[in-house]
Amino acid sequence: MSVDKDTVKKIARLARLDVPEERQEQIAGELQAILSWIEELSEVDTANVEPLASVTGHSLPLRVDKVTDGNKVDDILANAPEQASGFFVVPKVVE
Amino acid sequence: MSNLVSGQTGDWEVVIGMEVHAQVTSQAKLFSGSSTTFGAGPNENVSLVDAAMPGMLPVINEACVHQAVKTGLGLKADINLYSVFDRKNYFYADLPQGYQISQFKHPIVGEGVLVIELADGSTHDIGIERIHLEQDAGKSLHDQHPSKSYIDLNRSGVALMEIVSHPDLRSAEQAGAYIKKLRSILRYLGTCDGNMEEGSLRADVNVSVRRPGEGLGTRTETKNLNSVRFIMQAIDYEVERQIEVLEAGGSIDQETRLFDTSTGTTRQMRSKEDAHDYRYFPDPDLLPLQLTAAFVDAIKAELPELPDDIKARMVSDYGLSSYDASVLTEERETASFYEAASNGRDRKLVANWMTSELFGALNKAGKTLADSPVSPASLGALVDLISDGTISGRIAKDVFAEMFETGRLAPDIIEEKGLKQVSDSGAIEGLIDQVLAENQDKVEEYRSGKDKLFGFFVGQTMKISGGQANPAMVNQLLKEKLK
Numbered sequence: 001m002s003v004d005k006d007t008v009k010k011i012a013r014l015a016r017l018d019v020p021e022e023r024q025e026q027i028a029g030e031l032q033a034i035l036s037w038i039e040e041l042s043e044v045d046t047a048n049v050e051p052l053a054s055v056t057g058h059s060l061p062l063r064v065d066k067v068t069d070g071n072k073v074d075d076i077l078a079n080a081p082e083q084a085s086g087f088f089v090v091p092k093v094v095e
Numbered sequence: 096m097s098n099l100v101s102g103q104t105g106d107w108e109v110v111i112g113m114e115v116h117a118q119v120t121s122q123a124k125l126f127s128g129s130s131t132t133f134g135a136g137p138n139e140n141v142s143l144v145d146a147a148m149p150g151m152l153p154v155i156n157e158a159c160v161h162q163a164v165k166t167g168l169g170l171k172a173d174i175n176l177y178s179v180f181d182r183k184n185y186f187y188a189d190l191p192q193g194y195q196i197s198q199f200k201h202p203i204v205g206e207g208v209l210v211i212e213l214a215d216g217s218t219h220d221i222g223i224e225r226i227h228l229e230q231d232a233g234k235s236l237h238d239q240h241p242s243k244s245y246i247d248l249n250r251s252g253v254a255l256m257e258i259v260s261h262p263d264l265r266s267a268e269q270a271g272a273y274i275k276k277l278r279s280i281l282r283y284l285g286t287c288d289g290n291m292e293e294g295s296l297r298a299d300v301n302v303s304v305r306r307p308g309e310g311l312g313t314r315t316e317t318k319n320l321n322s323v324r325f326i327m328q329a330i331d332y333e334v335e336r337q338i339e340v341l342e343a344g345g346s347i348d349q350e351t352r353l354f355d356t357s358t359g360t361t362r363q364m365r366s367k368e369d370a371h372d373y374r375y376f377p378d379p380d381l382l383p384l385q386l387t388a389a390f391v392d393a394i395k396a397e398l399p400e401l402p403d404d405i406k407a408r409m410v411s412d413y414g415l416s417s418y419d420a421s422v423l424t425e426e427r428e429t430a431s432f433y434e435a436a437s438n439g440r441d442r443k444l445v446a447n448w449m450t451s452e453l454f455g456a457l458n459k460a461g462k463t464l465a466d467s468p469v470s471p472a473s474l475g476a477l478v479d480l481i482s483d484g485t486i487s488g489r490i491a492k493d494v495f496a497e498m499f500e501t502g503r504l505a506p507d508i509i510e511e512k513g514l515k516q517v518s519d520s521g522a523i524e525g526l527i528d529q530v531l532a533e534n535q536d537k538v539e540e541y542r543s544g545k546d547k548l549f550g551f552f553v554g555q556t557m558k559i560s561g562g563q564a565n566p567a568m569v570n571q572l573l574k575e576k577l578k
Contacts (some may be wrong), residue, residue, distance in 0.1 A: 014372055016186055061473040065121050065158030068128030069142035076141050076248070086137035087236070087245035091274070093188045094237050 126153030126255035172207025191235035198227035222261035435471035453526035
């Protein structure tokens with residue numbers, strides 16, 4: 001896969017990162033180099049290997065259905081730049 | 096029945112698929128220990144996990160897994176013993192993680208089916224494509240401040256089942272029947288309370304139109320519809336709009352639309368250029384979910400009898416009409432009430448009394464079956480008194496009205512008011528003699544051939560008996576006397 005300036009622009013926007021126009025070309029080159037390096041893995045023959053979601057072999061731990069948390073509005077809002085009557089307050093977002 | 100819609104230039108076929116978000120009934124959230132209770136104060140039901148504080152890790156709630164499997168089994172669906180949680184990435188103010196934990200490639204439930212029944216009695220199999228578990232987002236309030244939005248994360252992290260249908264629905268009526276039936280099944284199973292007003296059940300509808308026999312048209316998705324009526328309105332509006340655009344030579348954009356409940360119309364929500372690119376990938380904080388066949392079998396063993404099965408039994412064993420059986424099985428509580436009231440009695444008569452008198456009275460009083468002043472046992476006892484001839488059906492209606500009003504029992508009311516049916520032939524003959532004596536002229540007319548007057552004599556006799564004479568005996572004795 002090749003990473004060009006447009007790809008950088010697109011993924012920066014999706015990640016809400018402000019990447020200035022003059023740096024996009026350079027970052028495209030860096031990302032391309034990283035991807036090429038990772039692509040070396042494709043030399044390994046994986047034709048008969050099932051895709052793996054975890055290497056530990058553990059199974060997903062389950063929790064019992066009990067209320068054990070909550071009622072800590074002050075903690076939750078502690079770092080909020082703005083709050084009012086228990087709500088987070090953010091710039092208006094209406095689609 | 097044809098579902099085609101005729102436009103200016105010919106017929107169109109409507110194709111609808113639905114994605115229903117059903118809130119899982121559980122005490123705690125999908126990946127945290129905070130409460131799912133509706134109506135708590137802002138941000139009270141929030142843990143550091145739900146607020147996505149750095150370093151917090153999700154641990155799955157086994158009850159939510161149990162509920163999803165149970166729902167799958169209730170929809171006769173395949174249960175996937177191996178499923179994976181993925182991150183669906185997007186930014187929104189009420190999504191603190193910056194992604195929703197959902198299931199993409201490997202959902203917990205696969206293909207199933209739901210049978211809908213329409214007003215004309217026809218039934219249709221609607222395919223279920225999949226059900227996956229995912230987190231709900233928080234809630235944004237946009238009307239509290241002119242330039243700010245208020246965010247409440249109480250719903251953030253609550254478990255949802257997204258139930259995705261195949262595009263098998265062909266009309267707004269079918270879509271309405273689908274959501275009603277799905278809600279009924281979820282409530283029988285106890286896996287979702289089905290409360291659409293509180294947002295426990297909401298639907299996204301995918302609508303497209305095509306010329307009969309052609310391939311699928313481009314669809315639009317109308318989001319977040321929280322009542323049966325809105326679902327049907329949104330579909331009707333979209334169908335009309337799409338046909339208009341296509342017949343004018345335009346084309347439909349694949350887009351997300353919002354339904355305006357005040358106007359009954361839909362409008363574009365976000366432009367295609369801004370369309371979301373979710374970049375799904377397996378959540379590295381969660382291992383794959385692996386179930387054993389024994390776990391699934393144990394849930395299968397505890398499944399309640401579902402409405403389709405109860406209905407079939409009511410039709411075949413009790414002789415009820417398909418319509419009555421549908422009405423009596425829509426809610427689990429109604430079916431249980433009916434079973435209790437009709438057990439060991441005239442099943443059809445009890446069904447009639449429930450669907451006409453009891454439902455009528457409840458409706459009028461604005462009550463639900465749960466707060467009915469007449470219990471299943473006392474309705475049953477009333478029907479017994481009709482069946483054994485103690486009171487007539489006519490008198491029974493008055494007795495029922497009094498039972499509903501005061502909560503008293505039928506035998507007490509009948510005893511107190513002396514409403515027992517008169518089946519003593521001597522007494523009835525006396526009444527008949529009185530009626531005939533007072534209406535000599537009509538008796539003459541009847542005898543000279545005016546047969547229709549027979550009903551008049553029956554009516555008069557019943558009237559002076561205060562409705563208490565046994566109608567069958569009145570008929571028989573009158574016939575003899577008028578010979």
